[in-house]
Amino acid sequence: xxxxxxxxxxxxxxxxxxxxxxxxxxxxxxxxxxxxxxxxxxxxxxxxxxxxxxxxxxxxxxxxxxxxxxxxxxxxxxxxxxxxxxxxxxxxxxxxxxxxxxxxxxxxxxxxxxxxxxxxx
Numbered sequence: 001x002x003x004x005x006x007x008x009x010x011x012x013x014x015x016x017x018x019x020x021x022x023x024x025x026x027x028x029x030x031x032x033x034x035x036x037x038x039x040x041x042x043x044x045x046x047x048x049x050x051x052x053x054x055x056x057x058x059x060x061x062x063x064x065x066x067x068x069x070x071x072x073x074x075x076x077x078x079x080x081x082x083x084x085x086x087x088x089x090x091x092x093x094x095x096x097x098x099x100x101x102x103x104x105x106x107x108x109x110x111x112x113x114x115x116x117x118x119x120x121x
Contacts, residue, residue: 040085040106045120047086048101052113054080055090055097065092 054077058066068076069089082088085104090097096116102109112121 037105037107040103041109041111043083044086044088044101044103044106045111047083047088048099048111048113049120051077051080051082051088051090051099051101052097052115052119054078055092055099055115065097066090067092067097 051073054073055065057079058064058077066076067090070082070087073080073088073090074082077090083103086101087104088099088101090099093116096114098115099113101111101113113119114121
């Protein structure tokens with residue numbers, strides 16, 4: 001049987017395609033991991049800012065800040081809903097409050113909100 005009428009890919013062509021896919025995957029997978037961590041950190045920051053807004057709303061209503069942690073913040077701060085896997089803690093003072101937030105699958109950075117210092121640091 002002669003190879004004149006046969007169609008298909010040679011082994012070299014298949015190996016080149018597999019090598020290109022491997023190179024693209026080697027570039028894309030670490031980038032995806034970095035973007036994923038950044039988005040999870042952004043959700044922790046968003047929750048912290050939302051909790052700070054709820055603290056200010058609470059102060060405007062009751063003239064006192066509230067200390068809370070995680071799910072307790074959702075019941076004590078009106079209108080605040082925590083994202084799953086975000087650890088949040090609010091510490092009240094007389095004239096200011098501090099809040100911290102981190103995401104369990106994020107980069108591990110602890111975000112801090114200090115109302116006396118003007119916000120997120």
